[in-house]
Amino acid sequence: MDSGNTVYNRGLSLINRTNQNGTDYYHFNIHGDTIALTNLLGEITVNYQYDTFGNQLTNAENDTNPFRYCGEYFDQETGFIYLRNRYYDPSLGRFVTEDPIRDGENWYVYCSNNPVMFVDPEGLENIVVSGGKYGNDDPWPYEFIETALNKIWDWKENNPDETITWIVSMAGWTQKDIDNFKNAVYPEKSINVVAITDSEQLINYINSKDINSSSLSQARKDDTITDFALFSHGLLEGNGTIALGYGFSNSSNLKLSISQTNKMNTSAFSPNSVSEFYSCNTGTTGNKSFAQNWSNKTSGITYAFYGKSNYGKIHKGQSFGIWLSRQIRGFYWGGSWNLPIPGTELHEGIKPHMRKFTPN
Known part of the structure; x- marks a missing residue:
């Protein structure tokens, strides 16, 4: 439950959310991105499209769903995506803080610069x-x-x-x-x-x-x-x-x-x-x-x-x-x-x- 009294139901991934407006169900692509929300009647309430590095190409007015690219938390104020260990900036295609393992020459790179082939929730x-x-x-x-x-x-x-x-x-x-x-x-x-x-x-x-x-x-x-x-x-x-x-x-x-x-x-x-x-x-x-x-x-x-x-x-x-x-x-x-x-x-x-x- 978040501060707005929305309840999120999760199995191995997000299943649905329920608030005062009803229940919406999450739909994902093979990469794990949220691509749509549907209501109890199966009607699409929100659509999402992204570019290769996770920049959102579609915007729905008054969309309160925070779980988007990779199915992870999107901060609307900063535009960053929280990928469990670090915040990721899709506009740069880079993490905003160092890899906690501090390995390799570049501690900010995301998915070896190939997010189409790789999914990297935590590195x-x-x-x-x-x-x-x-x-x-x-x-x-x-x-x-x-x-x-x-x-x-x-x-x-x-x-x-x-x-x-x-x-x-x-x-x-x-x-x-x-x-x-x-x-x-x-x-x-x-x-x-x-x-x-x-x-x-x-x-x-x-x-x-x-x-x-x-x-x-x-x-x-x-x-x-x-x-x-x-x-x-x-x-x-x-x-x-x-x-x-x-x-x-x-x-x-x-x-x-x-x-x-x-x-x-x-x-x-x-x-x-x-x-x-x-x-x-x-x-x-x-x-x-x-x-x-x-x-x-x-x-x-x-x-x-x-x-x-x-x-x-x-x-x-x-x-x-x-x-x-x-x-x-x-x-x-x-x-x-x-x-x-x-x-x-x-x-x-x-x-x-x-x-x-x-x-x-």
Whole structure:
């Protein structure tokens, strides 16, 4: 509710507003811009058009709606748009204050000067990674898909406008499967699905936002990683190795080792970033582990399992409706009911558990 007694109803984005004049419903384009308001009869009450950088090309007399370009707050007095962390001046195509991360050569640039291709609500990005099919002969192989969706929707609930990239290993999946995963997050404008065929592409995306380029890019400097989560098989070899293609013919190409993560650029991550690994043995060998090396490389906090992780209870507590949806679609678009938990098999006499790693 604002000071004028207007009540705004929000789901993952704005749905409607209600005041003394009635209820208006918001309509958005693929970029997330408000393009129209309609009343209860479906009649358009206000139209909006913008240029590339968000300057409004249409003006309605006495329009009190403050949520316009990118679906964000428009200050009518200054003409600035509040994009969560900073005010943006569309007349200049620049932020009016410095990037809080203070990375790159230009701390005021917006969307790498390409707002048609990029959406940048905060200049920050979350990444979730799914390994390939859980098993080649598994009757239900979506463990790494539904747990990733659980994390995606949790992030969206806590920060609806943050950009999320969902990276999926192609091991065992077809293009039709990838399209189904995209459908699960459609029409969320701020969730991108990227398919990879080898682990180097994951490192490339971390550094550049492009699976084909390994160098730190301006696009990544403008959109550093704040949260990272990975759901996959994990091996004890090499003090912890992520097996993004376990059990498949291209499994060697999809192993993510400590030596590969050393190719990550620390500047790709935001200060105080948080990473979570739900694979087996990522944190088993302590100061020598994959998780410790990741924490050192990202300068952030990392959570990882000592010993084995357990995906066997990710659906415990689900409703019949969710079970039925899974039978129809193969997987539940809302994600798993629970995240993986520590396994039960002792490693060197110690029970599996989630460990916290900080840079050393």
